[in-house]
Amino acid sequence: MADEIFHDRRLAELYDPLDPDRGDLDAYLLVAEEFGARQVLDIGCGTGVFALLLAERGVEVVGVDPAGASLAVARAKPGADRVRWIHGDATDLPPLQVDLVTMTANVAQAIVDPELWRQTLTAAREALRPGGHLVFETRDPAGRAWEAWNREDSYGVTEVPGFGAVESWVELTEVTGQLVTFRWHYTFYGDGDGDGKGDGDGCTRGGDKKELTSDSTLRFRERHEIEAELAAHGYVLEDVRDAPDRPGREFVFVARRPPGV
DSSP states (O other), X not given: OOOHXXXXXXXXXXXXXXXXXXXXXXXXXXXXXXXXOSEEEEETOTTSHHHHHHHHTTOEEEEEESOHHHHHHHHTSTTGGGEEEEESOGGGOOOOOXXXXXXXXXXHHHOOOHHHHHHHHHHHHHHEEEEEEEEXXXXXXXXXXXXXXXXXXXXXXXEETTXXXXXXXXXXXXXXXXXXXXXXXXXXXXXXXXXXXXXXXXXXXXXXXEEEEEEEEEEOOOHHHHHHHHHHTTOEEEEEEEOTTSTTTEEEEEEEOOTTO
């Protein structure tokens, strides 16, 4: 099930305004150019930022995501008709033969269930043409990124059209082995709630103040574990790169479906 920030339409509409700097996607655009990709499958496409950037460059894109609210935001954007949007996960894909499969940002880590992760790797391989590439990133567990997930380090106020001033911050709620769970808080002031319909399910009103929360869990896999899983699913690991926007904190895996297989 998708987190509330992807399931609730109001929160899905906040996703881009609260994270407007998507410089992390530049590296993926360069990867697509590096491999001469003309057909790309974007697993966990969310609100469609990366898929639309590719489409603007003439790339044929399929975007798949289990969150209907995020896809609704994506479909409403200019140029959305140039992307094939699929509501579901990688196991719901039709037959494809793409040059590149991507999982940007937190997508790989958000697939916390081991069996669904294995199914995703299998589905991605089946969607690739022989010789095609799978590229995704995960945080290095040694960096213990979750230690900075607190109100003091994350609090901010953003003016969002249709919502007004939105306060947001994150708090860590649980660490169990590889699983890290955290809660995003969103506070709205005034009448703006993004839909013009007043309060909806999940809203708490205190005077002119409304609050929503969204819980998320990520799995912090070890590098050697991911390398072994890629090999077990028929990939050749070509490289493990540093993430340009988070040097020393993330692994970017570049794997290939062997030619003729």
